[in-house]
Amino acid sequence: MSEAAVRFEGVTKSFGGRRVLDEVSFEIPRATAFCLLGRSGTGKSVTLRHIIGLMQPDSGKVFVEDEDVSTLDSRALSRVRQGMGFLFQHAALFDSLTVGENVAFPLRRHRPNLSDTDVRRTARDKLAQVGLAADYDKMPGDLSGGMRKRAGLARAMALSPSLLLVDEPSAGLDPITAAEIDQLLVDLKKEEGTTLVVVTHNIPSARAIGDELALLAEGKIVARGTPAALDRSPDPLVRAFMRAEGSG
Amino acid sequence: MLDTVGSSVASSAAWCGDVSLFAARSVREAFRPPYEVRETLRQLHELGVRSVPLIAVAGLAIGVVLSMHTRASLERFGAEAMIPAGLALALVKETGPLTAGLLLSGRIGAGIGAELGAMKVTEQIDALEATAVDSFKYLVVTRMVACVIALPILTTVMNAAGIVGGYLAEATLVQTSPQLYFARAFSLMDFTDLIPATLKTAVFGFIIAIVSSYLGLHTTQGTEGVGRASTRSVVMASVVLIVVNVVLVRLIFFVFPQAG
Numbered sequence: 001m002s003e004a005a006v007r008f009e010g011v012t013k014s015f016g017g018r019r020v021l022d023e024v025s026f027e028i029p030r031a032t033a034f035c036l037l038g039r040s041g042t043g044k045s046v047t048l049r050h051i052i053g054l055m056q057p058d059s060g061k062v063f064v065e066d067e068d069v070s071t072l073d074s075r076a077l078s079r080v081r082q083g084m085g086f087l088f089q090h091a092a093l094f095d096s097l098t099v100g101e102n103v104a105f106p107l108r109r110h111r112p113n114l115s116d117t118d119v120r121r122t123a124r125d126k127l128a129q130v131g132l133a134a135d136y137d138k139m140p141g142d143l144s145g146g147m148r149k150r151a152g153l154a155r156a157m158a159l160s161p162s163l164l165l166v167d168e169p170s171a172g173l174d175p176i177t178a179a180e181i182d183q184l185l186v187d188l189k190k191e192e193g194t195t196l197v198v199v200t201h202n203i204p205s206a207r208a209i210g211d212e213l214a215l216l217a218e219g220k221i222v223a224r225g226t227p228a229a230l231d232r233s234p235d236p237l238v239r240a241f242m243r244a245e246g247s248g
Numbered sequence: 249m250l251d252t253v254g255s256s257v258a259s260s261a262a263w264c265g266d267v268s269l270f271a272a273r274s275v276r277e278a279f280r281p282p283y284e285v286r287e288t289l290r291q292l293h294e295l296g297v298r299s300v301p302l303i304a305v306a307g308l309a310i311g312v313v314l315s316m317h318t319r320a321s322l323e324r325f326g327a328e329a330m331i332p333a334g335l336a337l338a339l340v341k342e343t344g345p346l347t348a349g350l351l352l353s354g355r356i357g358a359g360i361g362a363e364l365g366a367m368k369v370t371e372q373i374d375a376l377e378a379t380a381v382d383s384f385k386y387l388v389v390t391r392m393v394a395c396v397i398a399l400p401i402l403t404t405v406m407n408a409a410g411i412v413g414g415y416l417a418e419a420t421l422v423q424t425s426p427q428l429y430f431a432r433a434f435s436l437m438d439f440t441d442l443i444p445a446t447l448k449t450a451v452f453g454f455i456i457a458i459v460s461s462y463l464g465l466h467t468t469q470g471t472e473g474v475g476r477a478s479t480r481s482v483v484m485a486s487v488v489l490i491v492v493n494v495v496l497v498r499l500i501f502f503v504f505p506q507a508g
Contacts, residue, residue, distance in 0.1 A: 084378070
């Protein structure tokens with residue numbers, strides 16, 4: 001088994017003639033936090049969607065734990081997905097379920113041996129981790145944007161995944177809530193060895209979370225390294241990004 | 249002009265082809281495990297049980313109106329005694345199934361189109377997939393099975409409510425016992441009148457679920473698209489249902505000549 005939790009090999013993806021990913025190749029080691037930076041529309045979220053198999057590359061391969069998710073059948077893909085969590089940019093909570101049942105949903109689906117009491121207790125624990133212990137019975141529509149995001153994170157963590165994909169964790173959040181979520185992600189990596197792949201515009205957030213940052217531009221990863229290494233980059237685009245402290 | 253007509257025909261044919269493939273996939277997936285029993289039962293409650301009041305009230309009103317029209321016609325021939333049987337046959341063979349189908353294509357079709365459309369534009373369907381759930385099976389197959397089961401039952405409710413409505417209308421005009429009325433209502437009816445006409449609504453249920461699910465899952469352009477998906481679900485499901493009804497009636501006459 002390789003050391004990489006995620007590996008892209010020459011992945012190309014186009015939409016309507018526009019090449020969003022252009023033979024992109026990279027590896028993400030296990031139990032590390034990898035932050036993908038880039039301007040809007042550069043293919044950051046598309047990259048995340050390839051990892052979880054919501055999109056297939058036009059060419060190239062996407063490996064998760066050494067399995068090529070772009071070629072798996074639905075059953076095998078379902079098995080691989082059970083080891084992943086995905087926090088969507090707008091949380092994507094299920095409107096018809098309470099906040100608690102949103103978090104309990106993956107447990108009810110994939111942990112059939114858990115009793116109802118255990119499912120509820122685990123869901124409450126996950127909600128407590130994101131500061132929403134008291135909101136189990138609320139409907140998603142009753143939550144603020146930040147609370148929805150945190151509930152989405154609790155759902156993404158429900159199965160204690162080894163790989164967590166996070167799309168814009170701090171978008172639309174106040175700085176204090178954003179910092180709390182950043183710290184939660186850092187704790188997850190340290191305490192549970194979770195591999196994090198985080199898409200963000202927010203440089204302070206990327207610095208706080210990322211062991212490695214990568215900048216995606218015009219379909220390619222144009223820079224990659226630790227935050228300190230990217231700070232020293234001579235590339236004007238990288239320097240502009242790394243100095244944009246207030247962005248996000 | 250010819251180009252416009254040609255491209256409209258081509259796009260309509262492509263749409264029909266897509267929906268047919270979508271329908272075939274839903275049937276295939278319905279027989280493949282795992283079976284989403286819990287979600288199917290939830291849909292049966294949402295789409296079926298919650299439709300009972302609408303169907304019962306509509307059936308009752310239709311029964312009253314049909315009774316008044318039937319009386320007006322049969323009185324001219326002195327054949328008032330035939331009113332219950334005439335009304336029951338009209339209801340069971342065509343009025344009940346078609347009206348139930350159209351009413352439910354409004355209630356259920358709009359609901360499915362809007363719900364799935366909203367789920368699509370808010371990434372909830374991607375979220376289902378990301379939590380390792382087969383969204384097609386979970387959303388489409390469960391609704392399809394629920395509609396196929398619910399429609400014949402709801403049609404039976406409508407027929408029953410209609411016959412009761414007919415009795416109430418008659419009882420306000422002439423002295424008639426319920427026993428005599430209901431005995432006369434079923435006097436000319438046999439199973440070939442009742443069963444095929446009721447079971448054909450399972451096909452209506454299939455059409456409503458498939459057309460509205462297809463349109464819901466293909467929603468684009470945000471909330472405006474959701475509204476459009478909802479409206480189109482009702483319109484398209486109703487049109488397809490009416491057209492397919494013609495074929496089904498012809499088929500029933502072919503298989504059960506005595507039903508004619």
